[in-house]
Amino acid sequence: MPFRLYFGEDDLLRCRFAVSALWETQEAVRTLHRPERHGYHVPWLRRIHAAAAGLDLAPLRLLMPRRGHNPDWLGPPPIGPAATFEEEIAAVRAADPQAALDDTARALADTPGALDSPRGRALLADPVRMIEELADLLEAAWRALVEPDWPRLRALLEADVAFHSRRLAEVGLGGLLPELDRRFAWSAGTLTVDARSSHERELRGQGLVLMPSVFSWPDVVSGFDPPWQPTLVYPARGIGGLWAEPGGHAPDALVRLLGRGRAAVLGALDEPAGTSALAHRLGLAPSSVSGHLSALRGAGLLTSRRYGHQVLYERTPLGMALASGGI
Structure with a gap:
C-alpha cells in the first residue's frame, strides 16, 4: 500500500x-x-x-x-x-x-x-x-x-x-x-x-x-x-559490518609500504569513520589511530570532514587504489 x-x-x-x-x-x-x-x-x-x-x-x-x-x-x-x-x-x-x-x-x-x-x-x-x-x-x-x-x-x-x-x-x-x-x-x-x-x-x-x-x-x-x-x-548503510570484531591482517605489500598500523587503518575505512570507531574496530589505542589518520591524510590517502560530534575520515581515490591493491 x-x-x-x-x-x-x-x-x-x-x-x-x-x-x-x-x-x-x-x-x-x-x-x-x-x-x-x-x-x-x-x-x-x-x-x-x-x-x-x-x-x-x-x-x-x-x-x-x-x-x-x-x-x-x-x-x-x-x-x-x-x-x-x-x-x-x-x-x-x-x-x-x-x-x-x-x-x-x-x-x-x-x-x-x-x-x-x-x-x-x-x-x-x-x-x-x-x-x-x-x-x-x-x-x-x-x-x-x-x-x-x-x-x-x-x-x-x-x-x-x-x-x-x-x-x-x-x-x-x-x-x-x-x-x-x-x-x-x-x-x-x-x-x-x-x-x-x-x-x-x-x-x-x-x-x-x-x-x-x-x-x-x-x-x-x-x-x-x-x-x-x-x-x-x-x-543505515553498513549495518552488516556494525558488530564485526577486529578483522584480518592487511596485505603484506601494504604493510611493507605503510607500516602495520597505518595499513590496518586504511584497510578498515570501507565506510567513512571516526577515530573512536576505528580504534574499537581495530583494537588499537585512539591516540595511535589518530596519529595514523593524520599521517595518511597528510600523504593524500584520506580526506576528512566534520559532522556532529566528530571528524569522519574516508579514502581518496589514491587511498582506495592502495587499499584494493590497484597500485
Whole structure:
C-alpha cells in the first residue's frame, strides 16, 4: 500500500538529515521482541541479554503496535542534527499532558486488548505521572541497551549522513530518495513509499527529516502526524559490518609500504569513520589511530570532514587504489 508525501518548492529547501539517540533507543526496545529484526544484531543481543532482563519494558511495548499509531510525544522528530540523548529526553519530559494522553490513547487502541488492560488504564489515569514514568523507562533503556555502544552506532549513522549528503549534492533530492531504499520512488514532486499502510500528506513548507537508523532495519518508517515535522526513517548503510570484531591482517605489500598500523587503518575505512570507531574496530589505542589518520591524510590517502560530534575520515581515490591493491 502506498504512502505519499507531496512536496512544494519550499519543502525542497527544508529537507535535512538527522541522527537520534532517542529513536535508536526506542527501536532497540522493539528489536528485542521482533525476531525478524535480529539478523544483523545477534552479537548485540547476546551482550545486552542480562541488562535487558533487568528492565520491565512492558509499558513501552504496549505503545509499540506492529501496525498502527505510535505515540509521537514519546519519540518526537530530532530537534537538531546532533542533539544528545539528554536533550531529546528533556523534550519528552516537557510534553503537554493532555496531548500526550490523547496520543497514548490512540496508540493503545491499535494494540489489541491494551486500552482496557490494567497497564493501559494506569497510563491513562494520570498523564503527568505517565510522562514521568515512561521517560524514566526510556532513559533506563538507553543506559542499559544503547549508550555503551553509542560511539559505534553514532559513527555508522553519521557516516551514512556524510555519504548521502554528498550524493544529494551530486544527484539532487529526486535522485537521492530512491537510493536511500528500494521502497522509495520519486516522481514529479511526489515521494511514494511502499509501506504497510496507506496515507497521503502535503508537506506545506515543513520539509522532510531524513533519518538513518540501525535498529529499524529492515523496516522503513514514515511519520509523524501534524504538527510534527514529517520524518522518513530508513536502514543505515553498513549495518552488516556494525558488530564485526577486529578483522584480518592487511596485505603484506601494504604493510611493507605503510607500516602495520597505518595499513590496518586504511584497510578498515570501507565506510567513512571516526577515530573512536576505528580504534574499537581495530583494537588499537585512539591516540595511535589518530596519529595514523593524520599521517595518511597528510600523504593524500584520506580526506576528512566534520559532522556532529566528530571528524569522519574516508579514502581518496589514491587511498582506495592502495587499499584494493590497484597500485
